[in-house]
Amino acid sequence: MTEQEIAERVKKIMVEEFELKEEILVPTASLYDELGLDSLDSVDLVVALEREFSFKVVRNLDEEKIRAIRQLKDIHEFIMEKQKAMQGEPK
Amino acid sequence: MKYDTVVIGSGITGLTAALVLAQRGQRVAIVEKNRFAAPLLRRFRRGGVWCDPGFHYSGGFEPGGALSVIFRYLRMGDSIRPVPMNADGFDILRMGDMEVSIPVGLDRVEDALRAAFPQSEKAVRGYIEKVNAIMSLTPFLSFDLDYRDFSNNQHMIDESLDSFLDGLGAEKNLKELLGQYGQFLYGVPGNEVPFYIHALIMGSFYRSSQTLANGGDELVDAFLHRLDQEGVVMFCGSPVAGIEVDNNRTITGVKLGNGEMLECGSCISTIHPGLLVDLLPGGAVRPAFLSRLRGLENTEAAFATYLEVDDVPARLNDANFYRMRHPEALTHNSILAIMMAGSMSHGSRKKGLCVLKESPNSPISKELYGTSRRASEYVEYKEMETANTVERLLECYPEMRGKIRVADSATPHTYERYTGTPGGSMYGVKHSVNQIKLNSMTSIRGFYLAGQSILMPGIMGGAVSGVVTAANIIGLETVWNEVKQWRQ
Numbered sequence: 123m124t125e126q127e128i129a130e131r132v133k134k135i136m137v138e139e140f141e142l143k144e145e146i147l148v149p150t151a152s153l154y155d156e157l158g159l160d161s162l163d164s165v166d167l168v169v170a171l172e173r174e175f176s177f178k179v180v181r182n183l184d185e186e187k188i189r190a191i192r193q194l195k196d197i198h199e200f201i202m203e204k205q206k207a208m209q210g211e212p213k
Numbered sequence: 214m215k216y217d218t219v220v221i222g223s224g225i226t227g228l229t230a231a232l233v234l235a236q237r238g239q240r241v242a243i244v245e246k247n248r249f250a251a252p253l254l255r256r257f258r259r260g261g262v263w264c265d266p267g268f269h270y271s272g273g274f275e276p277g278g279a280l281s282v283i284f285r286y287l288r289m290g291d292s293i294r295p296v297p298m299n300a301d302g303f304d305i306l307r308m309g310d311m312e313v314s315i316p317v318g319l320d321r322v323e324d325a326l327r328a329a330f331p332q333s334e335k336a337v338r339g340y341i342e343k344v345n346a347i348m349s350l351t352p353f354l355s356f357d358l359d360y361r362d363f364s365n366n367q368h369m370i371d372e373s374l375d376s377f378l379d380g381l382g383a384e385k386n387l388k389e390l391l392g393q394y395g396q397f398l399y400g401v402p403g404n405e406v407p408f409y410i411h412a413l414i415m416g417s418f419y420r421s422s423q424t425l426a427n428g429g430d431e432l433v434d435a436f437l438h439r440l441d442q443e444g445v446v447m448f449c450g451s452p453v454a455g456i457e458v459d460n461n462r463t464i465t466g467v468k469l470g471n472g473e474m475l476e477c478g479s480c481i482s483t484i485h486p487g488l489l490v491d492l493l494p495g496g497a498v499r500p501a502f503l504s505r506l507r508g509l510e511n512t513e514a515a516f517a518t519y520l521e522v523d524d525v526p527a528r529l530n531d532a533n534f535y536r537m538r539h540p541e542a543l544t545h546n547s548i549l550a551i552m553m554a555g556s557m558s559h560g561s562r563k564k565g566l567c568v569l570k571e572s573p574n575s576p577i578s579k580e581l582y583g584t585s586r587r588a589s590e591y592v593e594y595k596e597m598e599t600a601n602t603v604e605r606l607l608e609c610y611p612e613m614r615g616k617i618r619v620a621d622s623a624t625p626h627t628y629e630r631y632t633g634t635p636g637g638s639m640y641g642v643k644h645s646v647n648q649i650k651l652n653s654m655t656s657i658r659g660f661y662l663a664g665q666s667i668l669m670p671g672i673m674g675g676a677v678s679g680v681v682t683a684a685n686i687i688g689l690e691t692v693w694n695e696v697k698q699w700r701q
């Protein structure tokens with residue numbers, strides 16, 4: 123999946139699952155200040171991403187990375203990384 | 214009249230939470246959809262024996278144990294009198310030709326496992342050591358801790374039981390045995406259960422497993438008496454049909470199926486969280502939260518068969534017997550658990566036994582069960598499963614042939630009907646490395662989640678969840694310091 127495709131699907135989640143307006147969903151939008159998500163939302167977001175992109179977050183492995191997510195584009199990067207890791211895994 | 218807190222559901226979690234709050238002066242109401250409280254705890258009588266739906270034995274009843282301290286703190290210590298099980302083997306586990314008896318005490322469990330798995334001696338030691346370590350870091354399993362330790366979750370690592378045991382070099386059958394044993398007691402297979410959940414639940418059973426002479430009734434009666442003393446109002450017979458939330462996403466009340474409104478300042482829901490999808494008003498939470506609730510994966514259900522017996526095989530008087538799946542066997546691919554006879558026979562002249570069988574997939578659809586419970590397919594299914602259970606019991610105890618009569622059985626559908634828990638799932642939501650834990654706090658101010666699906670399954674998990682959630686409302690530090698005083 124290209125970054126563009128990922129961005130589109132993340133945007134769709136933000137609109138449908140978090141009821142955010144499409145026009146504010148720019149890559150540099152800050153999740154907490156500008157998009158108004160809180161810490162409870164961020165867990166629901168992780169679950170929604172897991173489902174959409176068919177990966178599992180591993181707490182000890184991913185916790186730091188998730189905590190470092192600030193802007194929409196950080197999510198895209200995180201997913202790209204997860205997907206890369208998954209491709210490396212034996213089927 | 215406005216309540217400080219309304220508790221939804223009168224299982225062990227709801228009863229506990231309500232009493233903690235009422236003891237601290239809150240005006241509390243409990244809403245239960247059934248006409249009576251605690252459907253999983255309340256016994257019923259069939260054919261002259263007492264049948265326990267959802268409580269047979271538990272850890273934590275020993276002096277200083279989680280349940281005993283909580284019940285003393287709730288001033289019910291005198292009405293609950295645990296009965297010890299066989300200290301040399303309260304659970305007898307059979308897998309293939311191997312039989313292992315689990316004795317009381319972690320040191321002795323270590324010895325028993327080492328004797329059964331001499332090649333995995335080191336793994337067994339490492340396993341017991343880690344179980345001990347995790348318990349000592351967990352409030353309620355250790356009362357030495359400070360209230361600040363509640364937020365320490367360093368030991369709650371997301372490693373599955375299987376992968377932890379692999380790391381210790383445990384042999385396959387040891388892994389299999391511990392995995393299945395645990396699975397029956399918390400509903401999650403070894404490759405999915407986070408090791409710390411396994412450690413907390415199994416460690417409590419290892420420390421001391423006990424039962425109650427009057428089964429779950431002993432708990433319900435003690436609670437109802439104390440709740441009445443503290444002025445808690447019980448609404449039974451009408452379900453919560455809606456949760457009322459204002460424009461600031463703050464809870465204002467709950468609406469009952471009969472139209473009655475109960476206003477409240479806060480609310481604790483102890484029902485299966487998936488059921489909230491139909492109870493939360495539009496706009497109160499984000500669609501993402503609802504999607505998450507809809508997608509929750511549950512533990513499997515059990516099929517319970519209650520028997521009247523002429524004679525109880527001696528060892529089943531004070532021990533449970535587990536017939537595990539054999540890793541290589543093609544048949545008998547569900548765990549069978551024969552629960553000790555003790556409480557079923559107590560106070561009645563006849564002797565009883567309860568046999569539980571893992572029952573992952575009932576062929577009966579919800580619609581079929583819902584429309585006409587006596588539909589012939591359902592009756593047929595129930596009879597077949599009952600007969601199969603009895604056959605498997607007789608394989609384990611052939612001497613019982615001709616000496617047992619079926620008193621009743623409860624299918625996963627029966628459990629679902631009474632508790633609302635989807636599929637009649639035995640322990641609610643799966644605590645799995647593949648599923649992120651739900652938080653007790655929600656984005657609705659004053660609305661909390663509690664119970665087996667949130668913290669931990671079982672009577673002990675529910676009671677602890679009830680105390681912790683009530684403490685979140687009235688102050689963790691105060692409640693914990695009070696609870697701790699009852700440890701001696």
Ligand SMILES: Cc1cc2nc3c(=O)[nH]c(=O)nc-3n(C[C@H](O)[C@H](O)[C@H](O)COP(=O)(O)OP(=O)(O)OC[C@H]3O[C@@H](n4cnc5c(N)ncnc54)[C@H](O)[C@@H]3O)c2cc1C
Nearest residue numbers: 222224225226246267268269270452453633664665671672
């Ligand atoms: C067959 C079986 C055997 C078990 N054996 C043991 C055992 O030996 N030891 C042990 O520790 N644990 C055992 N368990 C597990 C234990 O029973 C549960 O983990 C525990 O009772 C759960 O308590 P709870 O309060 O979280 O949930 P519940 O007891 O399910 O409480 C939820 C309550 O909410 C009510 N409710 C649902 N919807 C609504 C609504 N809309 N409005 C109002 N009320 C509603 C339900 O009727 C129910 O009373 C067993 C479970 C099963 C199924």
